[in-house]
Amino acid sequence: MVDLEKEKKEILEAYKGLLKAAKHSKKDPATKKRIRKAFDLALEAHKDMRRKSGEPYIYHPIAVARICAEEIGLGATSMICALLHDTVEDTRITLEDIENIFGKKEALIIDGLTKISGVVDYNVSLQAENFRKILLTLSEDVRVILIKIADRLHNMRTIGSMRRDKQLKIASETLFLYAPLAHRLGLHSIKSELEDLSLQCQEPEMFEEIQTKLEKTQAVRERFISKFSSPIKKSLEEKGMKFEIKGRPKSIYSIWNKMNKKNVPFEEVYDLFAIRIIIDSESEDTEKSDCWQAYSVVTDYYQPNIERLRDWVSAPKANGYESLHTTVMSPTGKWVEVQIRTRRMDDIAEKGFAAHWKYKEGGAESQFDIWINQVRELLENSEGNALDLIDDFKLNLFAEEIYVFTPEGDMKSLPYGSSALDFAFAVHTQVGSSCLGAKVNNKLVPLSYTLTSGDQVEILTSTKQKPKEDWLNYVKTHRAKSRIKSSLKEERKEIAKEGQLMLDKEFKKNKISYENISLKTMQTYYKVSSPIELYYQIATGKIKLKGLKEFDIKNGLVRLKRGIQNRVQKYLIPKRSSSKKGMPKNDVLVFGDNMEKLDYKLASCCNPIPGDEVFGFITINEGIKVHKTNCSNAVQLMSNYAYRIIKTRWIDESKMEFLTGLKIIGIDDKGIVNNITQVISNELNVNMRSLNFDSHDGIFDGTVMVFVQDISHLSNLISKLLKVKGVQRVDRIDKIG
Numbered sequence: 001m002v003d004l005e006k007e008k009k010e011i012l013e014a015y016k017g018l019l020k021a022a023k024h025s026k027k028d029p030a031t032k033k034r035i036r037k038a039f040d041l042a043l044e045a046h047k048d049m050r051r052k053s054g055e056p057y058i059y060h061p062i063a064v065a066r067i068c069a070e071e072i073g074l075g076a077t078s079m080i081c082a083l084l085h086d087t088v089e090d091t092r093i094t095l096e097d098i099e100n101i102f103g104k105k106e107a108l109i110i111d112g113l114t115k116i117s118g119v120v121d122y123n124v125s126l127q128a129e130n131f132r133k134i135l136l137t138l139s140e141d142v143r144v145i146l147i148k149i150a151d152r153l154h155n156m157r158t159i160g161s162m163r164r165d166k167q168l169k170i171a172s173e174t175l176f177l178y179a180p181l182a183h184r185l186g187l188h189s190i191k192s193e194l195e196d197l198s199l200q201c202q203e204p205e206m207f208e209e210i211q212t213k214l215e216k217t218q219a220v221r222e223r224f225i226s227k228f229s230s231p232i233k234k235s236l237e238e239k240g241m242k243f244e245i246k247g248r249p250k251s252i253y254s255i256w257n258k259m260n261k262k263n264v265p266f267e268e269v270y271d272l273f274a275i276r277i278i279i280d281s282e283s284e285d286t287e288k289s290d291c292w293q294a295y296s297v298v299t300d301y302y303q304p305n306i307e308r309l310r311d312w313v314s315a316p317k318a319n320g321y322e323s324l325h326t327t328v329m330s331p332t333g334k335w336v337e338v339q340i341r342t343r344r345m346d347d348i349a350e351k352g353f354a355a356h357w358k359y360k361e362g363g364a365e366s367q368f369d370i371w372i373n374q375v376r377e378l379l380e381n382s383e384g385n386a387l388d389l390i391d392d393f394k395l396n397l398f399a400e401e402i403y404v405f406t407p408e409g410d411m412k413s414l415p416y417g418s419s420a421l422d423f424a425f426a427v428h429t430q431v432g433s434s435c436l437g438a439k440v441n442n443k444l445v446p447l448s449y450t451l452t453s454g455d456q457v458e459i460l461t462s463t464k465q466k467p468k469e470d471w472l473n474y475v476k477t478h479r480a481k482s483r484i485k486s487s488l489k490e491e492r493k494e495i496a497k498e499g500q501l502m503l504d505k506e507f508k509k510n511k512i513s514y515e516n517i518s519l520k521t522m523q524t525y526y527k528v529s530s531p532i533e534l535y536y537q538i539a540t541g542k543i544k545l546k547g548l549k550e551f552d553i554k555n556g557l558v559r560l561k562r563g564i565q566n567r568v569q570k571y572l573i574p575k576r577s578s579s580k581k582g583m584p585k586n587d588v589l590v591f592g593d594n595m596e597k598l599d600y601k602l603a604s605c606c607n608p609i610p611g612d613e614v615f616g617f618i619t620i621n622e623g624i625k626v627h628k629t630n631c632s633n634a635v636q637l638m639s640n641y642a643y644r645i646i647k648t649r650w651i652d653e654s655k656m657e658f659l660t661g662l663k664i665i666g667i668d669d670k671g672i673v674n675n676i677t678q679v680i681s682n683e684l685n686v687n688m689r690s691l692n693f694d695s696h697d698g699i700f701d702g703t704v705m706v707f708v709q710d711i712s713h714l715s716n717l718i719s720k721l722l723k724v725k726g727v728q729r730v731d732r733i734d735k736i737g
């Protein structure tokens with residue numbers, strides 16, 4: 001039997017503990033009352049619920065609220081929301097109830113918390129999506145994420161009573177999502193604890209082994225630390241500074257991680273630790289100089305490695321971290337990291353930026369709002385390291401997704417490898433259809449430009465622009481592809497109408513009455529798949545009607561001429577490259593971007609000959625082997641050993657010059673064409689074959705075909721072109737014609 005009276009007392013004790021932790025909030029009677037109201041409401045709502053461990057459910061929200069106050073340094077609003085965080089999802093309390101009783105802000109935060117638990121299900125493939133949702137919520141109100149992290153921390157601390165399979169899922173998600181998130185938000189000690197708890201759950205024996213070994217070696221570490229720090233201590237005391245020096249051993253998780261990554265035993269990593277000097281500064285004004293003074297003392301005794309000096313005091317990290325790090329040589333010949341910071345900085349480093357406002361007057365949510373705005377700015381500002389919040393994630397989490405921003409700071413997620421054109425279509429079909437190019441991080445780029453996370457993209461459009469066939473090669477997203485296709489189809493239809501009129505005229509002239517059958521016959525003859533395609537090719541002159549003389553016309557019907565079967569077949573024979581006819585040639589193979597001549601062997605599986613499209617494959621024992629790109633082994637080689645493929649092409653050695661193409665993009669400036677041609681013809685004596693250019697909305701987009709002697713001749717030309725006023729980019733076109 002559960003002693004309900006006793007339980008009630010214990011719950012009240014837990015609540016009192018929470019209030020004690022909320023030092024700053026309980027000073028104000030009105031605030032205290034609101035917290036009490038939240039507690040009463042949660043207690044009532046969860047009254048019939050118990051946790052897996054058997055204890056009353058209310059212990060969980062109380063514990064989460066306490067973590068928020070004590071370990072993250074959050075204020076009353078967050079505590080209220082933490083107390084109520086599971087009510088809307090699991091009880092009869094609605095968001096309206098919360099808004100009526102507490103207010104709009106509280107309702108919004110709890111709505112965010114409820115939404116996250118809705119999206120964060122334990123499906124591995126959804127993890128990236130979960131993170132995206134979480135980031136989006138983050139830009140609404142960071143408290144949602146902080147409370148969510150507190151919720152997760154308490155669940156991890158009490159994970160023991162869960163079913164084993166659920167434990168493992170939660171632990172892996174914690175490692176994947178919540179620990180890195182806590183890290184990014186500067187919640188260092190929570191991050192470490194989440195990692196350790198996850199490891200303990202996943203690898204209980206390994207965890208215990210490391211833990212035991214750490215305890216056994218503690219004395220050795222402590223001896224080293226006290227010996228190392230004693231001269232520093234003395235010197236700092238002489239200067240009248242108040243401080244604390246401690247050795248910070250690595251967490252069990254990070255030791256395990258290092259053992260795993262480097263494949264080394266515990267003995268080789270256990271003594272890795274940092275020494276931390278925490279200074280109690282007189283005031284915030286002297287903090288910086290205090291830190292540097294301590295640095296000066298440390299380096300008086302130990303030789304620093306200058307390359308590893310990190311000054312986050314002058315320029316704090318985006319997540320609020322401030323500290324001075326140096327690595328020095330200890331008397332035993334070991335490098336030791338020394339972290340120098342003030343008490344305030346240490347608090348922020350351990351608890352995150354939220355701890356910061358504790359130091360401000362008036363103690364308040366308003367300070368917190370400032371921080372929220374800062375984080376929001378981080379997400380919106382695409383420049384430089386301000387984005388390192390997402391940056392880290394981009395590298396290891398989002399192999400399949402990127403995050404880019406509009407000039408207004410709106411985030412868009414796109415598949416990895418998406419182009420500026422994909423982005424344009426993601427903004428709006430109209431924007432995509434009239435896309436001319438883009439500015440990525442304020443630099444002009446072509447619409448085929450591949451985006452990376454954090455890019456800020458501004459699309460340049462022109463009313464004269466419309467989707468083109470080759471755009472399909474530049475896009476990755478389904479949306480863009482289908483929009484381009486349907487637009488091309490529309491355009492074809494329009495053009496086809498003219499062809500239809502032309503054919504109708506011809507049919508009338510020849511008195512064709514069975515139009516449908518006749519159309520089918522013509523489709524077969526011209527090898528087109530639909531009447532629209534037939535009309536289109538007629539309209540564009542690809543098919544010349546010539547009074548239908550190529551057909552027999554009988555009884556109002558278009559028929560194939562006798563022997564036409566042969567012609568239809570002939571049509572199907574692929575064209576053989578005709579470029580090798582005539583002139584004696586001296587074709588040789590060259591390799592790589594620099595078109596070097598290297599030793600090679602021709603692969604016997606496909607026996608390439610000059611003129612064939614080829615690639616080189618670097619074999620283990622036989623040097624480079626050259627295959628045809630359509631060799632039956634090509635796909636397998638390219639997909640499994642892409643890194644061993646070397647670009648290979650035939651060139652005619654007897655010709656002194658090679659034809660190559662350059663794409664020039666720039667800002668249209670009066671005389672830009674003139675200046676470009678001048679550079680090409682006069683300055684470098686390069687023969688230009690053609691120059692095509694387009695100019696829209698002030699963007700110059702030109703293609704130049706030139707004859708050059710070799711690659712250095714070409715790069716010389718490119719660098720000269722880049723100096724022409726207005727020119728932004730010069731790219732070599734690999735495919736000619």
Ligand code: MN
Binds near residue numbers: 085
């Ligand atoms: Mn919860």
